[in-house]
Amino acid sequence: MSHGVFAYTWDLVGDPEAAARIAGLGAGTVTLQAAYHSVRGITPWHPAHRVVHAEHAAAYFPLCEDRWPGLRPLAPSWGVDNPDRFGTAAAALTAAGMAVEAWLVLTHSSAVGSAHPDVTVRNAYGERYPYALCPSHQAVRDYALTIVSEVCSQYDVDLMLEACGWLGFDHGSHHEKTEGAELSATARRLLSLCFCPACRTAIGPEADRLARAVRSAVDSELQGSGPAELVDAAALLAHRTTVIGELVSEAKSLASHRRLLLMATDDPWVTGPDVGVDFQTVTPDAFVLKCWGDTQAAVRQLKAAAERTTIPLIANVTALDTEWNGVTELLQAGASGVRYYHAGLASKARLDRIRTAVAEASA
Template structure:
């Protein structure tokens, strides 16, 4: 039974006590960000700062120019003092007796999307989502796999945690969101998450125009007061599944036999976002990481259902940041083989105690 916690490099760098504080939670693994999207976070325990504003997606390892062609990540412009922030933080964790997993966000980058809009997701209206790189494009696949290979070449980590290993859609990424007033249903939001960029249109062939027109008609019908009709998107979902399965397979090949590849996922091919929507029988990572952030009973049912559809081990991703959290016993009984706790760097003292208590109870 493995217990791990998430952490950011800025939680550790400059805080000599951070690694020991994390180790004292009882976890044996830390999922540490190596490539990550823009974020504003708080550091309750750091001796030198409280709020970190990561203004754009960045790689937290040295970016070796000769290893990149086409798309490439940015270095963190707000932290130029140390080009190897991942390595520095990982070394501190290792010295404290902890294993390190590299946390890689692959297709969520407003910085890369703004510089290369031609490889971003484009909805049925032709509107681009600049935060969402579309993995139908070979350039995006090469970018994602170079993130993987560079971490594997530069660090001896035991596992890779892949986030956003597919499409991001309508619901994830914009600033100062102003879309709630339209009261879009879940169906309409999913339709607005379908990609019709040139690469996806090529994969769809002659059906692309018809499908895009059907999506526009369905969304407009709902926006103007009628229920959105069902759309047959089987061809597009099958295309997604093929691209994602290929990405995971190639990532595993790059990782080699000594590193596990953990995939943040959900067993619903319509889903877009950080947890990629896939058929669990069509993709074979070393473990699926299922987000169990809501009601514990619902999360347990999700795990039980997933365990019936795959032999791949399941990792429960739980958050101690919710107001109401009952630990992980029910999730372990439902079929979780491991647990990852979100998030050691963001948590208050009381919430850190929740993590410590949950690990202790699970191990007893």
């Protein structure tokens, strides 16, 4: 059984007490941001700052210039002037006796997508999602795998992959104005299907029929004719699973002896940070399942996944919810470990809850 916590580099760099504070939670591993999307975060404990605004997706490690002939991540322009924030933070955690996993967000970058709109997700109406890089494009796969390769060449750490596939409709924009339409979960899934040229080529003549069916279903719901129903998208979903499986396989080859964890769910319709795949065909070293919210729903999810795969399952739980418990139940349901979100964002009371959960589950 393994316990770990998530953390950002800015939680540690510049704070000489941070590594010991995180180690004091009792977990043995830290999933540390190495390539990450834009975010505004609070740092309750840092001696030099309180609010960090990461304005764009960035790599928190030095980039080797000759490795990036095509798409490339930006360097962070905020916080301390340190070209190797991941390495600095990882070294502090290692010195405090903790293992480190590199937290890699692969296909979520508004900065890269805005600069290269031709490789972004395009919905059935032809509209692009600039935050979502589509891995049907070889350039995007090369970009994602180069991130993995760069980290593996510089650090001897395990890897956790987030957004290792398609992002979909659901994404917090600068001022999100979509709630009023009361889109159902089904309509959101339909709006998350990609019809960019690369995806259309992969699924063949079926693409035009499928796009028309998606538009008809979504318009019917939006305009009051009835709720959207899922369409037959088997070819597209199979394509997504194939691409994600290939990405994971190539990443594992690059990772060599390192353990590779994949944030995922056993539902091929799902898009986002936790990619939807067939657990019987994609083979990381462990699946990381988001177990936020209702504990019993998470237990059912874990049990169903355990029936579908022999690959270890790790429960990703959040200590940021006001109603949060159930770690013991998740372990009993089949989780081989837990990752607690998030050691840098949590208040003192929530850090205490992580510490208590780790101690109780380890007893």
